[in-house]
Structures are given as C-alpha cells and as structure tokens.
Amino acid sequence: MAGSTGKTYIRQRRAVSISFENLSPRPAILQVIPSLNIGGAERTTIDMARAIIAAGGRAVVASSGGRLLNELIAAGGEHVDMDVHSKNPIIMALNVERLTRLAEREKIDLIHARSRAPAWSALAAAHRLGLPFVTTYHSKVHEAPRLKVFYNSVMTRGDAVIANSSYTAERIGRVHAPDPARLFVVPRGVDTDYLDEAAVEPERMAALRLRWNILDDGRAIFLLPARISRWKGQKLAIQAAADLLSSGVTGFRLLLVGDAQGRNAFVKEVQDMIGDPDLARHVALVGHCDDMAAAYALSDVVLSPSIEAEPFGRVAVEAQSMRRPVIVSDAGGQRETVLTPEMTGGIENATGLAVEPNDAKALAAAMKAVLELTPEARRGMGERGRANALAHYSVGAMTGATLDVYARLIARSRDKRSAAKHGGAKRGG
Known part of the structure; x- marks a missing residue:
C-alpha cells in the first residue's frame, strides 16, 4: 500500500488471524526493550506478548523491569532482568553475550528489538545465532547529526523493519534507505475493549473527580494526557486556555494528566504558568x-497539541476509541489517524480537528469551535472516532499484522537451517 505521499516502498500489513500451530516446536519470541514502564513501546510489548501466547508461542522479554512487569507475568509471559537500557559500550558488549546465552538457553526463534541501545546488542546476538531480527521504529527519525543517524540506523537493520505510521516509514526511507522489501507499516494498536466508554463504571469517574477535586459543575473538560514534556504541548495548551479566558470563554476546565518522569524543572515551568488564581x-x-x-x-x-511531529500519536487513537472528539497538531502520524473536516469534506464527517503546531491561538480557536458544537454534533464526532479506531487501530489489527511477519520469518529461517543441515549430512555421507 502506498503511503500518504504516494511512495510505493511502504507496505501496510493487514490484520490477519495467525496461529503458530503449523510451526513445530512452538516458536519462542524474544522482545528486547529498555524497561517496562508506561509508554507506547512498552504497552505494545505487553500486547504482543499476549498475542504470541494466544497464537501458541512463548513470549520472552528482556528488560530492566518496571510498572508493567506484573502485567506481563500475569499474561503468561517470561521476563529476564537485564540492563539493556544502558548506552555504556562495555555494558552493551556484555549484553551481546547475555542475549546470546539467553537465546540459546530458551531456544529463541526470533528477536524483536524496540529501542536503539538494546537493538545493537540484540542485532549482534541474532547474527551470531543466525536468528531472524525484527525492529520496530517507535521514535522520531532524526536526520542529523551524522553520528546520531548512524546510531539510529540499527533500527533499520532488521530482516523486517516495522514503522508505526506511514509518516515514520517515509522518514525511515528518506534517511536510512533500507531495502523496501523489509519495510512495513503496522500502526500501533489500542485496547478498544478497555478504551470503551460503555465499559467505564460511573464509580470510576467519580473516584477521579474526587481525587482531582473536579466539581461536576457543567463546565466542559479538555483532557491533555501525556508525559510532562516540553514537546507534548502542555505550556501551549495553558496559553490557549488563557486566550480563551481573555476572550470571555469560561465554560471549560483543562486537565493535564501524566508523569513528570524526572523533568522537575519543566514541571516547575508548567506550575508557574498556572499560578495565576483566575487561570x-x-x-x-x-x-x-x-x-x-x-x-x-x-x-x-x-x-x-505536540509542538513537534508525533511518530504515531497514540493519544489521538485512544480518545477516538473512547468516543471523544480530538484536537491534534497537524503534523506527523496524527495526520493519518484523525479524520478532519479537510479530509472528510466537512465537520459533520470528522472525528476531530487539526491545528498548526505550536500555535496557541489556533489551538484556542479549535477548542472554542468544539465547545460551540451542539451536544449531538460532538457525540457524532465521537461515534465516528470509535468506528475509525475499531476499523484501523485495534490491538488485534496490530498484533495480527506483526504475528504474520514473525511467522513468515520463522518459517523461512527454519527451512533454511533444515536445508543446511540436510545438505551437510549429504556432504558428510
């Protein structure tokens, strides 16, 4: 499938029903990721572990652990604690040995790396053992400086290179130019069963209102869920809120939800911005x-409202799955996931709005426009968003497409090793 710019090297993997029943013995997949804390790559690791097990395989994860570790174990996955997050060259070299021994001991069939530092070690281990190597490019594709481009290039050295959006795939092709036959687009999936408004009990919402001291006073609530980071646009949203208030629009609240993850200086900047009593x-x-x-x-x-292009933009998809209108920056992967009036021929067919990145006045205007929609129009926007998420961005679609990549590579690898073994036996005879 061609990407949004018409380049033909991007191949979209479709959702398929995959079982490893035809692969005997059952495959063992090793995913390597720095940690299992909250984040898109980490969540995808857990989702894939569940899918691997459901398909009849073994799911092994090497990481330094984190909040999602218990979830992995509860799903039936196996975890090996390893400092794969380290960028120290000595530790990375040691990790080659550790991953090689791990793959040999657990009879791993395929290694999937989800971050750059562990990918270098995982690539070397896979090459040593002749195993298929898969990467997923979750992060930004930097074009400079050269050293960083080289460091990032490990993410394009897999037998299959998975991009989380057409935007990311196009940038990979432009910057790293891998063999087009190895490059696939598999959009990140979200749990549309969990992220369903109908599945949320009123008591859970009431608990959050109490915890956050949010009165049910009829004001519309804008939610900005993201780690507290400069490029995620929290300060931009606060400025947009201030602009709305200065223009006389007062019937709203803005909630900034997310971890600081050690960015205490930036958190202080955000807190200082909202220090004014009126704001x-x-x-x-x-x-x-x-x-x-x-x-x-x-x-x-x-x-x-990220001020830089999102490689994918999970928040926009999660919100649509929850039947909520979204306002996103008009850049990066979010251009692909949100159906805007410009894409659909009018707001009556849209799932959200897109605004110029890093433009507080444009964001404020979009917030005001959504506030002015009738309740029926907002509900319609949300329902179309739900349909969009179910059709294109479910966990099932993502895991099915990725399992298809795994199954093909494992079958090819086993056939190759079998042929080499029999060939050697004939020569020996």
Whole structure:
C-alpha cells in the first residue's frame, strides 16, 4: 500500500488471524526493550506478548523491569532482568553475550528489538545465532547529526523493519534507505475493549473527580494526557486556555494528566504558568493516572497539541476509541489517524480537528469551535472516532499484522537451517 505521499516502498500489513500451530516446536519470541514502564513501546510489548501466547508461542522479554512487569507475568509471559537500557559500550558488549546465552538457553526463534541501545546488542546476538531480527521504529527519525543517524540506523537493520505510521516509514526511507522489501507499516494498536466508554463504571469517574477535586459543575473538560514534556504541548495548551479566558470563554476546565518522569524543572515551568488564581480555576496539573479509560470518559474533548511531529500519536487513537472528539497538531502520524473536516469534506464527517503546531491561538480557536458544537454534533464526532479506531487501530489489527511477519520469518529461517543441515549430512555421507 502506498503511503500518504504516494511512495510505493511502504507496505501496510493487514490484520490477519495467525496461529503458530503449523510451526513445530512452538516458536519462542524474544522482545528486547529498555524497561517496562508506561509508554507506547512498552504497552505494545505487553500486547504482543499476549498475542504470541494466544497464537501458541512463548513470549520472552528482556528488560530492566518496571510498572508493567506484573502485567506481563500475569499474561503468561517470561521476563529476564537485564540492563539493556544502558548506552555504556562495555555494558552493551556484555549484553551481546547475555542475549546470546539467553537465546540459546530458551531456544529463541526470533528477536524483536524496540529501542536503539538494546537493538545493537540484540542485532549482534541474532547474527551470531543466525536468528531472524525484527525492529520496530517507535521514535522520531532524526536526520542529523551524522553520528546520531548512524546510531539510529540499527533500527533499520532488521530482516523486517516495522514503522508505526506511514509518516515514520517515509522518514525511515528518506534517511536510512533500507531495502523496501523489509519495510512495513503496522500502526500501533489500542485496547478498544478497555478504551470503551460503555465499559467505564460511573464509580470510576467519580473516584477521579474526587481525587482531582473536579466539581461536576457543567463546565466542559479538555483532557491533555501525556508525559510532562516540553514537546507534548502542555505550556501551549495553558496559553490557549488563557486566550480563551481573555476572550470571555469560561465554560471549560483543562486537565493535564501524566508523569513528570524526572523533568522537575519543566514541571516547575508548567506550575508557574498556572499560578495565576483566575487561570488556576480552569487549569490543573493532576499527575499520573492508573485508570486512563475513566480519565477519557470524564472528559468532553481530548487534546494532543505536540509542538513537534508525533511518530504515531497514540493519544489521538485512544480518545477516538473512547468516543471523544480530538484536537491534534497537524503534523506527523496524527495526520493519518484523525479524520478532519479537510479530509472528510466537512465537520459533520470528522472525528476531530487539526491545528498548526505550536500555535496557541489556533489551538484556542479549535477548542472554542468544539465547545460551540451542539451536544449531538460532538457525540457524532465521537461515534465516528470509535468506528475509525475499531476499523484501523485495534490491538488485534496490530498484533495480527506483526504475528504474520514473525511467522513468515520463522518459517523461512527454519527451512533454511533444515536445508543446511540436510545438505551437510549429504556432504558428510
């Protein structure tokens, strides 16, 4: 399938029903990721572990652990604690040995790396053992400086290179120019069963209101869920909120939800911005949330105003799955996931709005436009978003497409090794 710019090297993997029943013995897949803390790559690792097990395989993960470790174990996955997050050259070299021994001991059939530092070690281990090597490019594709481009190039050295959006794939092709036959687009999937407004009990929403001190006073709630980071646009959203207030629009609240992850200086900047008493009545920094489905359900509109292009933009898809209109930056992977009036021929067919990145006034105008929609129009936008998420961005679609890549590579690898073994036996005879 061609990407959004018409380049033909991008091949979209479709959702398929995959079983490893025809592969005997059952395959063992090793995923390598720095940690299992909250994040898109980490969540995808857990989703893939479940899918591997459901397809009849073994799911092994090497990481330094984290919040999602218990979830992996509960799903039937296996974990090996390893400092694969380290960029220290000595530790990376040692990790080659550790991953090689791990793959030999656990009879691993395929290694899948999801980050650059561990990918270098995983690539060397896979080459030593003659195993298929898969990468997923979750992050930004940098074009400079040269040293960084080389460091990132490990993510394009797999037998299959998975990009999480057509935008990412196009940038990979432009910067790294891998063999087009190895490059696939598999959009990140979200759990559309968990992220379903109908599945959220009122008590969960009430608990969040109490925790965050949010009165049910009729004001619309804008939700910005993202780690507290400069490029995620929290300060931009606060400025947009201030612009709305200065123009006389007061019927809203803005909730900033997410982890600081050690960015204390930036958190202080955000807190200082909302220090004004008038603004503080409308804007709140509420911290980490363990029940994001309830947080989305509590909201009326979801914002993802990243000031730089998102490689994919999971928030926009999660919000649509929860039947919430979205306002996103008009850049990167979010251009692909949100159906805007410009794409659909009018707001009556849209799932959200896209605005110029890093433009507070444009964001404020979009927020005002969604507030001015009738309740029926906002509900319609949300329902179309739900349909969009179910059709294109479910976990099932993502895992099915990735399992298809695994199955093909494993079958080819086993056939090759079998042929080499029999060939050697004939020569010996």
